[in-house]
Amino acid sequence: MGGRNRSVIPDQVPRRQGPRQGSPIAEDLGSADLAVVGAGIVGLAYALAAARAGLSVVVLDREARANSASVRSFGVVTVTGQAPGETWRRARRSREVWAEVAPRAGIPILQRGLVLACRREEALAVAEQFVAGPMGAGCRLFSPREMEDFGVFAPGLAGGLHSPHELRVEPREALPRLAAWLETEHGVRFLWRTHVREVAPPVIETSGGRLRAAHAVVCPANDFLSLFPEAIERHGPVRCKLSMLRLPDPGWLLPASVMSDLGLVRYQGYAGLPGVPMLRARLEAEQADALADGIHLIAVQSADGSLVVGDSHHYGDTPDPFMDAAVEARILEEARSVLRLPSDARPVERWIGEYPSARVPAFIAAPLPTVRVVMVTSGTGMSTAFALAEEALADLVGLPAPVLAA
Ligand SMILES: Cc1cc2nc3c(=O)[nH]c(=O)nc-3n(C[C@H](O)[C@H](O)[C@H](O)COP(=O)(O)OP(=O)(O)OC[C@H]3O[C@@H](n4cnc5c(N)ncnc54)[C@H](O)[C@@H]3O)c2cc1C
Incomplete structure (x- = not known):
């Protein structure tokens, strides 16, 4: 256990905001090697893997801060009891990443x-x-x-x-700290309050303007309809x-x-x-x-x-x-x-x-050669996302996997 007197209320980490909506001219949001849609744990895991591989990364989320499944979870990185095979393997690898990243990002391990x-x-x-x-x-x-x-x-x-x-980490504290650490230590750019309307690399159309990115990873969790609905529907x-x-x-x-x-x-x-x-x-x-x-x-x-x-x-x-x-x-x-x-x-x-x-524990769809849609469909994202991201990013951007694991 960590110290008993710590508050469960997350730090007020200053965050860069997305451009205001409603501008008559599409704003230029700059460019990146990889655009990540969704700042839940799956999106942040991709941002980490990509930043470690030397890519420039922009994470976009329609909310002002992570507010969905990841921050509402128990924050238990569960290994024992996970389905045999790839889920168990991903959980063991993700646990290693949490153990390494948590102290660097100032995230206490509470249990x-x-x-x-x-x-x-x-x-x-x-x-x-x-x-x-x-x-x-x-x-x-x-x-x-x-x-x-x-x-x-x-x-x-x-x-x-x-x-x-x-x-076990406190999700409502861990997610903002992980994002802040990715920003300060790895140069990941965050665009909050930015709804992504269309992903067609090299163009990403958002409510706040146009971003240019060579590749994109879409991690929308419960939003099955905004982006690539056919690719998502295939997994039901x-x-x-x-x-x-x-x-x-x-x-x-x-x-x-x-x-x-x-x-x-x-x-x-x-x-x-x-x-x-x-x-x-x-x-x-x-x-x-x-x-x-x-x-x-x-x-x-x-x-x-x-x-x-x-x-x-x-x-x-x-x-x-x-x-x-x-x-x-x-x-x-x-x-x-x-x-x-x-x-x-x-x-x-x-x-x-x-x-x-869904029937599968997670899926990675490739609706375009430069785009992946990633969804954890078994309620195990806090336990498996880091490994899932490491595996799938190599395939997307054509990097050898060992680079990503370094
Ligand atoms: C109550 C509860 C308890 C859980 N406990 C655990 C646990 O202890 N251990 C465990 O391993 N797992 C647990 N899980 C499961 C785990 O939380 C999820 O698998 C994981 O958080 C999913 O992460 P995500 O990034 O896909 O989704 P989310 O955290 O939901 O993030 C998705 C983000 O995408 C953004 N977004 C979507 N579409 C767009 C768009 N078009 N433009 C811009 N932004 C967009 C959303 O705003 C959102 O912020 C729990 C889940 C719940 C609900």
């Missing part, structure tokens, strides 16, 4: 590792199978006594799974709505990010383990409502001691913007079953987030 608190014997059985398997390297089990000794977990747990691999994404809340400082420190039994049936990294069907059957008998709401517990702690707790998953073309009190109650119930929370703990903040969801 390290993950404890998956097992409420049921069936969950512990899945945890045991995971630890014994190829993705369990470095992980171990905690006994019920060890879980008790932390002083933060509810009594009566069957045990726990510990992974040392995870990192829908939007996933998540409910999040913040609880006051419970007076103790989390040893790591926390998950529970529900996570074992949700994360693809556990899906093939033989104990999962039995766990799922018990959860269907005991927590059918939670499963129907796509609830799985993640609890993390901010620098001021408050807890960020979530979440639920509801899918649709236009998910409603409302937070259902019953869903919140189910999230809180799961949190109380796992953590020693004061009985009167009530949320001090609530928000919803949305991310794109």
